[in-house]
């Protein structure tokens with residue numbers, strides 16, 4: 001079993017409740033969505049190499065043949081003994097659920113960064129990931145081409161599959177964009193409130209046509225969300241502030 005990997009590097013988690021923890025990042029290519037605010041390049045074709053840091057944290061990369069095996073991925077990702085966990089991100093990592101399942105023997109906790117719209121992939125990984133950072137994509141985030149309900153239900157299903165347990169943490173990140181509707185947020189929270197340890201409202205970092213949100217707008221959403229979820233924190237992308245990967 002092999003999978004294509006875009007890049008493997010060491011950095012500091014820049015989003016959500018684990019901000020500041022040192023992680024090895026494994027970025028898988030491709031995605032099943034096209035979020036209007038996405039900060040991750042889409043330019044991937046299958047003959048691209050995997051970019052691997054020559055030494056962890058150096059920011060200096062060398063090419064590695066793609067696709068790679070689970071064993072090779074872990075050998076690279078586990079080089080730095082100081083990491084807290086291994087972040088599996090993308091693109092959308094649940095497109096590679098059966099591959100991620102093969103990472104069961106990892107020496108560090110696996111941290112899954114996912115759009116939660118692929119419940120079959122969620123089933124594949126539920127026994128191997130220790131931390132789930134699940135987005136809930138709302139109407140304002142993507143052009144769902146009249147299929148929002150299908151994606152909404154798939155997301156709710158994925159949160160149920162990857163719900164927080166004694167073995168696994170699961171929290172939700174919702175990106176706050178200027179045209180986010182409060183009722184869409186509340187509808188989503190009603191579905192997942194019993195499955196998560198916390199909700200993170202992540203103000204969008206402006207990209208392309210998507211602009212800044214006001215603090216008042218975000219605080220108003222936090223007020224409403226706290227009627228449903230006890231732990232609601234506002235945390236921006238911090239890695240962008242100090243220029244780390």
Ligand SMILES: C[S@@+](CC[C@H](N)C(=O)[O-])C[C@H]1O[C@@H](n2cnc3c(N)ncnc32)[C@H](O)[C@@H]1O
Nearest residue numbers: 037038039040090091092113114115135204205
């Ligand atoms: C690039 S995505 C990859 C993982 C997965 N596809 C997802 O969307 O959760 C990683 C995280 O970055 C967030 N993100 C992407 N672009 C952003 C932006 N411009 N501002 C704030 N968060 C952003 C996503 O919402 C997601 O929480």
Ligand SMILES: Nc1nc2[nH]cc(C(=O)O)c2c(=O)[nH]1
Nearest residue numbers: 011012013014015089239245
């Ligand atoms: N430092 C850092 N933190 C992150 N948290 C989520 C990221 C992502 O792109 O999945 C990310 C990333 O790309 N870099």
Ligand code: SF4
Nearest residue numbers: 031033035038091115
């Ligand atoms: S799901 Fe994640 S990777 Fe895919 S477009 Fe949205 S933010 Fe980008």
Ligand SMILES: [Mg+2]
Nearest residue numbers: 039040089245
């Ligand atoms: Mg990123």
